[in-house]
Amino acid sequence: VANLLRKINCPSGTHEDSTPSCAVYTDGSGWCFSCSKYFKQLEEPMAEIVPKEKENLDDSFKYISTLPLIVHRGLSFPHDNRGYYIRWPNDDYYKMRMWAPKLDEPKYMGAKGHKKPWFYLRHKSDSCIVVEGEINALSLNELNLGMDILSPGGASNFYDSEMRSTINSFKRYKTVIVLVDKDAAGLKAAIEFHKLVKPYCLDVRVKLMEKGQDCNEILVKENGKEELKKTILGM
Numbered sequence: 594v595a596n597l598l599r600k601i602n603c604p605s606g607t608h609e610d611s612t613p614s615c616a617v618y619t620d621g622s623g624w625c626f627s628c629s630k631y632f633k634q635l636e637e638p639m640a641e642i643v644p645k646e647k648e649n650l651d652d653s654f655k656y657i658s659t660l661p662l663i664v665h666r667g668l669s670f671p672h673d674n675r676g677y678y679i680r681w682p683n684d685d686y687y688k689m690r691m692w693a694p695k696l697d698e699p700k701y702m703g704a705k706g707h708k709k710p711w712f713y714l715r716h717k718s719d720s721c722i723v724v725e726g727e728i729n730a731l732s733l734n735e736l737n738l739g740m741d742i743l744s745p746g747g748a749s750n751f752y753d754s755e756m757r758s759t760i761n762s763f764k765r766y767k768t769v770i771v772l773v774d775k776d777a778a779g780l781k782a783a784i785e786f787h788k789l790v791k792p793y794c795l796d797v798r799v800k801l802m803e804k805g806q807d808c809n810e811i812l813v814k815e816n817g818k819e820e821l822k823k824t825i826l827g828m
């Protein structure tokens with residue numbers, strides 16, 4: 594089935610055509626509504642638009658559950674010979690970090706056809722730590738502080754449309770702790786998120802994490818757990 598792609602000026606040259614009256618269809622054919630001429634091949638046909646394949650997450654998690662665990666970056670992950678797997682808390686997404694991506698491959702592969710949801714570790718706490726990236730979130734979870742931990746994704750996700758539309762859910766928290774990288778993107782994330790959350794939560798604390806000192810990098814240091822705990826509780 595060919596769909597209308599656009600309208601162009603009639604290519605027949607037999608009449609004036611100031612308002613484009615020749616339709617071009619996705620199979621490359623055309624039809625002029627002014628002179629009723631059919632054009633078999635005005636353009637190359639467009640490639641079929643194939644709907645994006647949607648991975649069955651139940652099957653994926655069945656597979657991931659069979660995998661042996663490996664301790665990596667101070668955390669425990671299921672792994673196979675391609676990479677290690679980061680499971681989202683509600684099993685609604687996962688990401689695989691490739692051990693050795695080729696030059697043209699991305700480092701991470703996410704569940705195909707699924708939008709990456711918030712990485713949200715809920716402990717029914719009245720405090721929440723908001724942090725960049727799920728590895729940092731998992732690192733904080735190792736401290737067993739009992740606080741909720743949320744990674745909305747990267748820095749720009751701290752103030753995207755999803756955050757804006759759900760920001761009122763932060764009214765459940767007395768305290769929100771924001772941990773971002775001490776760089777331009779992190780600073781912007783902190784400022785924008787602070788603006789959004791302030792009407793809903795009075796106690797918002799922000800910490801800029803020095804380069805090479807994100808939560809995971811602290812965790813893997815000697816006595817890193819203690820240091821990370823002090824970092825959070827000392828805020």
Ligand SMILES: [Zn+2]
Binds near residue numbers: 626628
């Ligand atoms: Zn025509």
